[in-house]
Amino acid sequence: MAGFVRLIGVTKRFGDVTAVNNLNYEIGKGECFSMLGPSGCGKTTTLRMVAGFEDLTEGEVWVGDQLFSSPAKNHYTPPEKRNFGMVFQAFAVWPHLSVYENVAFPLRIRKLSESEIDQRTMDALKATNLVAAKDQSPDYLSGGGKQRVALARALAINPDVMLLDEPLSSLDPHLREEMRFEIKDLQMKYGFSIIYVTHDQSEAMALSDRILVMKLGVVQQIDTPLNIYNNPANKFVFSFIGLSNFLAVNQDGSSAQLPGGVALPAGVTVPDRLAGESVVSWASRPSEIDFLPADDPTGLHGVVNRKAFLGEIIDYQIQVGEQTLRVQKGRRDPGPEPGENCALRFLRPFWYKEDE
C-alpha cells in the first residue's frame, strides 16, 4: 500500500495554540484510515486541512503526484478542485433541492452531459437505496436517510478519496452500526480510500485498516486495529481503546508497592525501562483478569466492594489498598461475593509512565 494520500510535517497553529503538531502519515489506495481521539484533539482540523477548508501553518498535503497544500511553496488548491467526496456530521444536505438534485449537484457543476448525469445519479441512488425517495426533499427523510443522501452525493463523482467527518455520530445507536457496514460495503464496491474521523473507538475498529490515535494535536500511535488493541503504545492509547484499569505503583529505589501498603504479588516486577520513575502505572483490562484462591501469594490481594450482574457478564469492583479496579467475568464463572477477600492475576498487564 504505497502512499496515495501523503501528509508531510503538517502543522496547524491558531495563535499560540498548536492544534496539530508535525503530522506525518501516508494512506494507501483503497485503504480505510481512521483518525481517533477525544474532541479537541485536532483530528477534525486535520481532515479539514486535507479537504482544503483550513490552511496549513507548515507542511505539505499530497494526493498521488499532485501537491494540494504547501505554505512553504505558496501552493494551495481550493477544495472545489480537489475532487474529494466528503460527508459531514450534520448531514449538510440541501433542503431546497430534491434528493435527486442533491446527488446530481456535483455532476452538474462538472458540466457532464444530461444522460451521464442521470446515469451516475441513479447509480449512486441505487447503491444507497434511495431510488424511491429521489423526488422528495431530504428534509422529510430520517437522519439515516439524510446521511445516505450525503453519501450518495459524495459517491456520484466516483472520488478516489472519501473524507468522512464523524458521519455517524448524529444517528441513533442501532442505525450507526448498520451504516458502518453500508459504508464498508460501498468502499469494497467502489474502491476509494477513506479518511475517517471519529471519537468512537468501536466505529474505528470495525471499519479501519489502520487507526491513528491523536491527543492534543500529537500522534500517539498509528497501527492496525489489532495491534492498537494488543500493544497500546502508551497509557492514553490504552485508556482510549476498550475498558481499562490503571493502578498507580510507587517506586522507592529497588522496592515497589501500591498506595495503602499493598505489596506487588510474588514474581511481578516493574520493567527496567521505568526504573527511574517514582510512580508508574500498571494497566489491565477488566476482561483479562482471573480470580485466584484468596491466599495465593502470586495474586494481587483485594476485597470485593460490589458485584453487579449485567446479563452476560458480572461486573466486580475490587478495593486494592487505596485504589479500586474493575473485573468482568462471564456469568457462568463463580466468583467471590461482596466483602470477601480475593486475589487477582492480570493476564496481559502493561506498564506505562504515569503521565502519558
Added chain:
Amino acid sequence: MNTKSSFGVAQIILFLSIAILVVVVAFPVLLILFNAFWVEDHFNFSGAIEILKEPETFKALINSLIIAGMSTIGSTIVGTFFAWLVTRTDMPHKRFMKSMFLVPFMLPSFIGAMAWKMLLSPNAGFINRFFMDNLGFDGPIFNLYSYYGISAVEVMYLFPFVFIQVCGALERMDPTLEESARISGAGLFTITRKITIPLVLPSILSGALLIMLYSMAHFGTVAVLGIENGIYNIPVLIYERIHQSGGSFESIRTGTVLATVLVISAACIIWAQRKILGSGHYQIIGGKSFRPMELKLRGLKYPLMFFCFAYIAFTIVLPTVVIFLVGGLSTYGLSFTPENLSLDNFKFILFEYDVTRDAIFNSVTLGLTAAIITMFAGVMISYVIVKMDVKGKGILEFLGMLPFSVPGSVIALGVILAWSGQFGINLYNTVWIILVAYIARYMAFSLKANSAALEQVHDSLVEASRACGATMWQSLKDIVLPLVKPGMFAAFFLIFLPSLRELTVSIMLYAPTTRTIGVAIYTLNEDGETVISCALAAIALIIIIVGQTVINHFTKKESE
C-alpha cells in the same frame, strides 16, 4: 380545591386580557369597518367601491402601491447585498459596518426626509445648487420630489428590516451546507447563487414583506417630500381629509374606506409572511460551529469597502450632519460659516419656546406612561397566550395578532371614532386620546418581546415550584416574573424610544397644546420654521441615540 382557585385566577386574567385587547384595539378597528360599509342604517358595499373609484382616492391607492413596491424592491436588494457582504466576505471593517447599517433603525425617517429635502430639493437643495452653480449643470441632478426620490429615501431607512433578518439567517446557517457544495466542485459564486441565497430566501422574503407593510402605511416621508408635486399615499390622504374638514361625515367615511384598504392589505401581507415562515423555513441551523467560510473578494475587496463607507457617509452621516448644522443657523439660507452658527436655537426651544417645550414634555410623559402600561398588559396577555390552557384562548390569540397588522393611521382614525363622545367618553383634543392610541399601536412590540421571554420559561419550572408548595400566585411572582424581566425591559424600551419620535398617529390626534416632538418638528417645518424644526429634530436625535446606547449597554451586560 387548589385547582379550583387557580381556575378562577385563570379566568380573571383571561377576561382582563380579552377586555384590554377589545377596548384598545378591536373596538376601534371594528368601528372603522362599520363606518366604511354601514351607511344610513344599511349595509352599503358598492358605496365603498364608489369612494375608491374617485380620482383622488384611487390615486392615493396607486401611489401607495408604487411607492411601497419600489421601496420594497430597493430595500431588499440593498439589505441582502450588505448582509451578504458583512457576513460572508473578507471585507475589512465588517463589524463596524454591521453596526452602522443598523443605525437607520433608530433614525426617524421623516427627519431623514427633511434632511434630504434640504440637500436635494430641485431648486434649493445644497447638492443640486452645488452642481448648478459650480459645475455648470442646467437643472437639478436629481429630482427628490418624485416616486424615485421618495422611494430612495424610504430605502435608506427601511433596508435594515431585510438586513437584520438575512444577517441572522446567514450567521446561524450550518457552514457545512456550503462546504459540501464546495467539495462537490462548486466555486464560491455558484455556491452563493445556488445554495446560500435559496436557503436564506425565506428570511429575505419575510423581511421584504415587513418593509411592504411598513411602507404602505408610512406617513412621514411621503408627507414631507410628496407635497410639492402632489404625490400622496393612503395615510397622507386620510390625514389631509380628516385635518381639513374638521371631522365631517364625508371625510370620516372616505378615511374609513381607505383605512379598510390598509387593514386588508396588511392582513394579506401578514398572512403571506406567516405562510413563508411556516412552510419554507428550512432547518439550516448547524451542530458543530466552525467559522463560516469567507468569500475572498480579492481585487474587489477595497472598492467594495469604500463603497460601503461612502454609502454610510452619504445616507447616514450626511443627513444627520445637515440637521445639526441647519439647527444651528440663525436664518435658513445662510452659509455654514462659524459666525452664522450658534446654540441659540437649541436654547430657545429648550427654555423659551413653549410649543417645543410642551412637545418634549408631552412626548416624554406619553412615552413613559404608554411604555409602562403596555409592558404590564403585554406580559399578562402573553402569559395567557403562551402558557395557559383555558377556554376562550383562541379568541385571545386572534386578538393578539390584531395589533401586528393594524397600521398607525388606522389606529388613529379608529381611536377618533371610538373616543370622541359617541360612546360616552370624549377624549378628543386631549393627551389621553394619544395615550390610548400609543397603547394600541405598541401592544404588538410588547406581546412579541414578552412572549419570546415566556417561551424560554419551561412549564416544568412552575410545576416544580408548585410541587415545592408554592401557590399559583407565588410561583408567578417568584419564578416566572424574575425570569421574564429581561423581556419586560426590552418591551419597555421598544415602546419608549419609538414613541419619542412617533408621527403617524400623533399627527392625526394632536391639539394645539398636545403636540408631540414628531408633530412639532413636522408642523414647524411645514410652517417654514426650518431652523427651529431642525434644532428640535437634532435634540430628538440626541435623546434617541443616547437612549439606544444606554439600552445596548444594559442588554450587553445582561447577556454576558
